[in-house]
Amino acid sequence: xxxxxxxxxxxxxxxxxxxxxxxxxxxxxxxxxxxxxxxxxxxxxxxxxxxxxxxxxxxxxxxxxxxxxxxxxxxxxxxxxxxxxxxxxxxxxxxxxxxxxxxxxxxxxxx
Amino acid sequence: xxxxxxxxxxxxxxxxxxxxxxxxxxxxxxxxxxxxxxxxxxxxxxxxxxxxxxxxxxxxxxxxxxxxxxxxxxxxxxxxxxxxxxxxxxxxxxxxxxxxxxxxxxxxxxxxxxxx
Numbered sequence: 001x002x003x004x005x006x007x008x009x010x011x012x013x014x015x016x017x018x019x020x021x022x023x024x025x026x027x028x029x030x031x032x033x034x035x036x037x038x039x040x041x042x043x044x045x046x047x048x049x050x051x052x053x054x055x056x057x058x059x060x061x062x063x064x065x066x067x068x069x070x071x072x073x074x075x076x077x078x079x080x081x082x083x084x085x086x087x088x089x090x091x092x093x094x095x096x097x098x099x100x101x102x103x104x105x106x107x108x109x110x111x
Numbered sequence: 112x113x114x115x116x117x118x119x120x121x122x123x124x125x126x127x128x129x130x131x132x133x134x135x136x137x138x139x140x141x142x143x144x145x146x147x148x149x150x151x152x153x154x155x156x157x158x159x160x161x162x163x164x165x166x167x168x169x170x171x172x173x174x175x176x177x178x179x180x181x182x183x184x185x186x187x188x189x190x191x192x193x194x195x196x197x198x199x200x201x202x203x204x205x206x207x208x209x210x211x212x213x214x215x216x217x218x219x220x221x222x223x224x225x226x227x
Binding site: 096100 | 202
């Protein structure tokens with residue numbers, strides 16, 4: 001079942017922060033985050049595994065709340081290069097299930 | 112840095128024609144995925160290979176789509192005949208292993224297909 005992302009779109013000025021949420025109705029094993037610029041391949045950002053964890057590098061970090069089956073991606077002090085569509089992909093806990101992607105969140109950072 | 116290669120990058124065809132896409136995964140990656148991405152949507156899995164074997168093709172429209180990975184390395188996805196609704200980006204991805212979950216998938220640049 002497809003995870004639900006929110007918001008669908010967000011516009012930021014450089015230096016502002018943003019949070020993108022990803023929720024699933026299924027118990028999850030992992031959450032994968034990607035960024036895709038128009039016409040390009042999705043670029044891997046990070047994976048979070050069950051057990052509830054947080055990860056981050058530079059000014060992009062994420063958390064995974066196993067109890068709520070929800071992950072959040074945090075972008076701080078946004079830069080123009082952060083613009084793009086962010087996708088979460090989820091793997092269900094039950095069985096050997098494929099990665100299912102949400103519909104994406106379009107992030108636009110303006111000067 | 113190793114990358115997933117795909118060709119062609121763009122393909123324009125007329126409906127009822129046959130088209131084929133090629134993918135070369137990152138060297139040593141056992142698992143290869145083909146996804147279809149419609150504009151404004153996330154990628155949707157079409158088929159997953161583990162080495163040369165199909166692991167999951169439940170979402171592949173088998174009446175017109177076929178995929179193979181004969182030697183467990185590169186792969187070809189074919190559509191015959193193409194329909195207007197097949198216009199999309201076709202993405203190939205690979206991961207080192209599969210089955211345990213939590214494997215990073217690395218995507219290629221994709222083939223953008225336009226069916227007229």
